[in-house]
Amino acid sequence: RSLVPQKVQKNHRKMSALQEMSPNVRNIKQLQYVALIRRASQIKEELRQKVRKPYKEMIDVCWGDPHRAGVKPLTFVRQVLAACLYPQLVDSDTLPVDVRQRARMLLRGCAGGSVGSYTAPAGTSEIVHGISEFITRRDGGAPSYPENIYISPGSQWALQNIINVLVNSEPSSPKTGVLTPLPCYSTTISSMVGLGAVAVPYSLCEERGWELQVEELQRALESAKGVCKPVALYIVNPGNPTGYVQSRKSMQEVIRFASEKRLFLLADEVYQDCVYGDNSEFVSYKRVLAEMGPPLSDTVELASFHSASKGFMGECGLRGGYVELVNMDPAVMKYIYTLFSADSCAPVLGQFALDLLTSPPQPGDPSYPLYRQVRGSDDQFAGCLIVVNSLPGFSCQPVEGGVFAFPRMHLPPAAIHKATEMGMQPDLFYCARLLEEAGVFVIPGCEYGQKEGTYHIRFCIMVQEDIMEELLRRLTSFHTQFMKDFS
Amino acid sequence: RSLVPQKVQKNHRKMSALQEMSPNVRNIKQLQYVALIRRASQIKEELRQKVRKPYKEMIDVCWGDPHRAGVKPLTFVRQVLAACLYPQLVDSDTLPVDVRQRARMLLRGCAGGSVGSYTAPAGTSEIVHGISEFITRRDGGAPSYPENIYISPGSQWALQNIINVLVNSEPSSPKTGVLTPLPCYSTTISSMVGLGAVAVPYSLCEERGWELQVEELQRALESAKGVCKPVALYIVNPGNPTGYVQSRKSMQEVIRFASEKRLFLLADEVYQDCVYGDNSEFVSYKRVLAEMGPPLSDTVELASFHSASKGFMGECGLRGGYVELVNMDPAVMKYIYTLFSADSCAPVLGQFALDLLTSPPQPGDPSYPLYRQVRGSDDQFAGCLIVVNSLPGFSCQPVEGGVFAFPRMHLPPAAIHKATEMGMQPDLFYCARLLEEAGVFVIPGCEYGQKEGTYHIRFCIMVQEDIMEELLRRLTSFHTQFMKDFS
Numbered sequence: 001r002s003l004v005p006q007k008v009q010k011n012h013r014k015m016s017a018l019q020e021m022s023p024n025v026r027n028i029k030q031l032q033y034v035a036l037i038r039r040a041s042q043i044k045e046e047l048r049q050k051v052r053k054p055y056k057e058m059i060d061v062c063w064g065d066p067h068r069a070g071v072k073p074l075t076f077v078r079q080v081l082a083a084c085l086y087p088q089l090v091d092s093d094t095l096p097v098d099v100r101q102r103a104r105m106l107l108r109g110c111a112g113g114s115v116g117s118y119t120a121p122a123g124t125s126e127i128v129h130g131i132s133e134f135i136t137r138r139d140g141g142a143p144s145y146p147e148n149i150y151i152s153p154g155s156q157w158a159l160q161n162i163i164n165v166l167v168n169s170e171p172s173s174p175k176t177g178v179l180t181p182l183p184c185y186s187t188t189i190s191s192m193v194g195l196g197a198v199a200v201p202y203s204l205c206e207e208r209g210w211e212l213q214v215e216e217l218q219r220a221l222e223s224a225k226g227v228c229k230p231v232a233l234y235i236v237n238p239g240n241p242t243g244y245v246q247s248r249k250s251m252q253e254v255i256r257f258a259s260e261k262r263l264f265l266l267a268d269e270v271y272q273d274c275v276y277g278d279n280s281e282f283v284s285y286k287r288v289l290a291e292m293g294p295p296l297s298d299t300v301e302l303a304s305f306h307s308a309s310k311g312f313m314g315e316c317g318l319r320g321g322y323v324e325l326v327n328m329d330p331a332v333m334k335y336i337y338t339l340f341s342a343d344s345c346a347p348v349l350g351q352f353a354l355d356l357l358t359s360p361p362q363p364g365d366p367s368y369p370l371y372r373q374v375r376g377s378d379d380q381f382a383g384c385l386i387v388v389n390s391l392p393g394f395s396c397q398p399v400e401g402g403v404f405a406f407p408r409m410h411l412p413p414a415a416i417h418k419a420t421e422m423g424m425q426p427d428l429f430y431c432a433r434l435l436e437e438a439g440v441f442v443i444p445g446c447e448y449g450q451k452e453g454t455y456h457i458r459f460c461i462m463v464q465e466d467i468m469e470e471l472l473r474r475l476t477s478f479h480t481q482f483m484k485d486f487s
Numbered sequence: 488r489s490l491v492p493q494k495v496q497k498n499h500r501k502m503s504a505l506q507e508m509s510p511n512v513r514n515i516k517q518l519q520y521v522a523l524i525r526r527a528s529q530i531k532e533e534l535r536q537k538v539r540k541p542y543k544e545m546i547d548v549c550w551g552d553p554h555r556a557g558v559k560p561l562t563f564v565r566q567v568l569a570a571c572l573y574p575q576l577v578d579s580d581t582l583p584v585d586v587r588q589r590a591r592m593l594l595r596g597c598a599g600g601s602v603g604s605y606t607a608p609a610g611t612s613e614i615v616h617g618i619s620e621f622i623t624r625r626d627g628g629a630p631s632y633p634e635n636i637y638i639s640p641g642s643q644w645a646l647q648n649i650i651n652v653l654v655n656s657e658p659s660s661p662k663t664g665v666l667t668p669l670p671c672y673s674t675t676i677s678s679m680v681g682l683g684a685v686a687v688p689y690s691l692c693e694e695r696g697w698e699l700q701v702e703e704l705q706r707a708l709e710s711a712k713g714v715c716k717p718v719a720l721y722i723v724n725p726g727n728p729t730g731y732v733q734s735r736k737s738m739q740e741v742i743r744f745a746s747e748k749r750l751f752l753l754a755d756e757v758y759q760d761c762v763y764g765d766n767s768e769f770v771s772y773k774r775v776l777a778e779m780g781p782p783l784s785d786t787v788e789l790a791s792f793h794s795a796s797k798g799f800m801g802e803c804g805l806r807g808g809y810v811e812l813v814n815m816d817p818a819v820m821k822y823i824y825t826l827f828s829a830d831s832c833a834p835v836l837g838q839f840a841l842d843l844l845t846s847p848p849q850p851g852d853p854s855y856p857l858y859r860q861v862r863g864s865d866d867q868f869a870g871c872l873i874v875v876n877s878l879p880g881f882s883c884q885p886v887e888g889g890v891f892a893f894p895r896m897h898l899p900p901a902a903i904h905k906a907t908e909m910g911m912q913p914d915l916f917y918c919a920r921l922l923e924e925a926g927v928f929v930i931p932g933c934e935y936g937q938k939e940g941t942y943h944i945r946f947c948i949m950v951q952e953d954i955m956e957e958l959l960r961r962l963t964s965f966h967t968q969f970m971k972d973f974s
Contacts, residue, residue: 015751018818022654067601082573086565114554116802153640167509171658191829264502315603317835331505342678347834348804
């Protein structure tokens with residue numbers, strides 16, 4: 001009786017041995033900040049056990065996870081979901097009338113009236129129809145069809161299914177390429193690589209607020225020659241980690257480029273509700289494409305992703321996202337159905353969260369006043385950037401959208417030297433010390449890809465006001481000391 | 488402004504065109520009963536609109552989905568989850584003390600105390616530890632290590648990640664094979680094929696209660712020569728759709744076979760709580776492997792899957808499953824972590840459901856008496872089989888476990904002829920008529936694979952007692968008429 005964990009038997013060749021493992025999976029770059037994640041949970045445990053530190057609580061702003069960062073969930077959302085889980089609440093009068101009505105409506109769409117039943121692979125029909133109506137409203141009337149919408153356990157999961165359809169693994173064919181932004185959320189690239197695709201990076205222009213430039217797309221496309229055949233272009237708008245919001249004009253250029261080069265557009269639009277810049281507004285790729293008219297609007301293939309995890313709702317843990325597919329070959333849509341069927345369906349409560357996101361309480365509804373109030377204001381984001389930009393060596397582009405700041409750090413040569421000595425990327429070194437000494441958990445730019453010789457950190461700015469203040473206080477004090485230590 | 492759904496532009500070659508689509512995805516066999524699913528939802532809609540039919544309600548027993556089939560959720564489970572979603576309930580005295588305690592404990596494991604936060608990729612640490620303790624108890628003390636357990640949105644999803652690691656897509660290598668049972672749940676095979684694996688079927692022996700026979704594994708292995716290189720053996724125990732429960736002796740033979748042939752064991756054990764046969768008991772592969780001692784217990788690689796969707800809990804819609812990995816190469820375990828990270832984490836409420844499944848109320852807890860009572864008895868299953876076997880042309884092997892009956896039907900030649908004329912598999916034809924005429928929705932055996940010339944239907948037997956009675960009444964009356972019509 002041993003079953004020793006992770007014991008390597010010297011004389012037994014494993015099926016799962018590294019050299020026999022899927023080359024696609026082996027190509028995945030491992031997360032660099034795994035050690036950081038581990039240390040953060042150790043520190044949390046130490047704090048729980050009252051180990052003495054210069055801080056009493058950790059500030060965990062590493063993910064786009066508002067509840068983790070102290071934001072409270074929306075009461076309306078939680079009341080509806082609790083009532084759906086425990087229908088006795090629907091019949092009691094402890095909850096507002098509109099909450100109970102919504103819960104009843106949602107449960108009617110469930111087989112057996114239970115959130116414990118599977119739904120159709122694309123999601124509950126009523127909710128999919130509601131999302132389709134939301135998209136049509138959002139896009140100024142550009143038509144949306146329920147049969148093109150698939151709900152999934154998070155938008156990344158839907159993205160994987162679409163990538164899986166696009167990847168050509170025929171031995172005789174070149175590898176399939178996907179143009180991806182640099183910097184880019186690293187697990188997105190991991191999933192693509194894990195499915196056999198090659199990520200072809202195009203750089204966003206930091207100096208111009210992380211702008212997406214078509215000439216750079218062209219350069220990236222050419223760089224792929226002899227390496228892979230790019231078939232898709234992945235765009236994150238509003239940006240993660242960058243905070244850039246694309247203009248209509250820029251999107252038109254991208255659409256023309258995609259059409260000319262025959263690229264499938266993958267538009268990650270999960271931060272569509274988070275746009276702050278005075279001169280910025282979110283416009284969906286679907287809408288711009290529709291407005292450009294035929295032949296583009298009938299031909300350019302597009303997948304647009306949205307999620308209940310992001311924005312004011314921030315229900316990451318419920319796992320609900322969707323993809324809308326535009327202009328996809330109907331013969332291929334059948335396979336999309338089959339792929340989504342393979343995992344039965346998205347979590348029903350995540351599906352419900354999407355319904356609440358896309359059909360929120362309206363003026364006049366009993367839950368509306370509280371709901372409005374909790375959505376909050378964007379002033380603190382502006383304030384945050386002023387403080388960050390005042391730190392010596394820090395420079396942060398304006399955050400027009402999304403939930404992250406991604407400031408650049410001009411680190412002193414001594415710090416870079418020290419980090420290199422320790423075999424660490426300089427910004428990872430910075431983050432490790434920030435975590436240890438100030439109890440602030442942020443992610444280093446090396447995790448997202450960055451121009452050589454530049455260093456960044458990413459942190460979530462959608463946090464409770466008092467936590468933001470404390471975060472900036474700690475960052476300022478740590479950074480001042482850090483610069484002194486390595487000057 | 489057109490964006491017409493699924494309009495094919497004749498002169499525009501699509502990136503997603505069928506001929507350009509991933510060959511792996513193109514290899515997926517499309518579900519044969521999609522038309523049946525569509526018709527079933529139409530009929531439901533027609534019934535809602537009071538269209539006249541020979542029945543007032545549809546009996547939907549097509550999936551292993553107890554709530555869909557009228558089974559009520561466990562009160563304890565729903566109370567805890569509702570309290571976690573809406574923590575005001577934790578502080579009120581409307582819920583039993585043990586419910587509130589459990590909710591408090593579960594929320595403590597969430598970042599920011601909210602189910603809306605992401606967890607670690609493998610799941611909340613406390614819950615993963617709890618699952619590990621459950622496994623150790625279940626397996627008579629065979630050790631289980633939390634670091635080898637990954638929670639996912641359903642067990643099938645975890646299976647896909649493991650398959651992805653095992654598939655070798657190197658152009659110079661032969662394709663990767665996975666031995667899969669025949670009959671087998673079809674979407675499992677779809678996911679494997681979609682990831683580039685080849686399913687190599689081994690037949691279960693219907694005449695011997697759908698027994699798994701090692702000679703047949705050997706035959707299947709040989710049949711793969713020149714086609715692919717089998718690296719894994721997929722086993723469903725207790726069986727789906729078959730209801731077969733493997734004996735310890737049979738499992739030992741399979742383990743020796745896997746060791747000898749260097750096959751990674753994929754043990755789908757999601758029906759482990761559903762064993763009815765007087766002489767049957769569920770023993771996990773992990774336990775049998777541990778009991779066999781070294782060298783087998785240190786070398787045979789195993790992934791064992793479990794789920795909150797199945798068994799007495801039946802919370803399919805929450806989406807919570809897990810995999811435990813045994814003897815996997817530690818270097819590869821890092822990639823497993825990376826793959827699971829790519830989708831952030833499993834739904835938090837699905838994770839909680841796993842906690843409630845593996846640590847249910849104990850004698851003395853306020854919720855225990857109600858909880859015991861609702862778990863119910865297995866007598867109705869026995870009764871169901873007696874009725875099914877009494878139908879002319881029907882013969883059903885004993886159901887020792889799982890939640891399905893999978894009777895064989897000896898259809899009259901005239902029915903087979905009629906079906907062939909209509910371009911349908913005979914059992915699909917039978918199911919379509921059963922749905923239309925009797926409002927009973929079951930799945931044809933052709934969906935799972937079956938020996939040529941044999942026909943089956945699968946239906947869920949974990950249903951409310953009165954629904955089971957009505958189901959058998961309708962099936963008997965329909966079948967009698969069907970046999971008359973085609974005699």
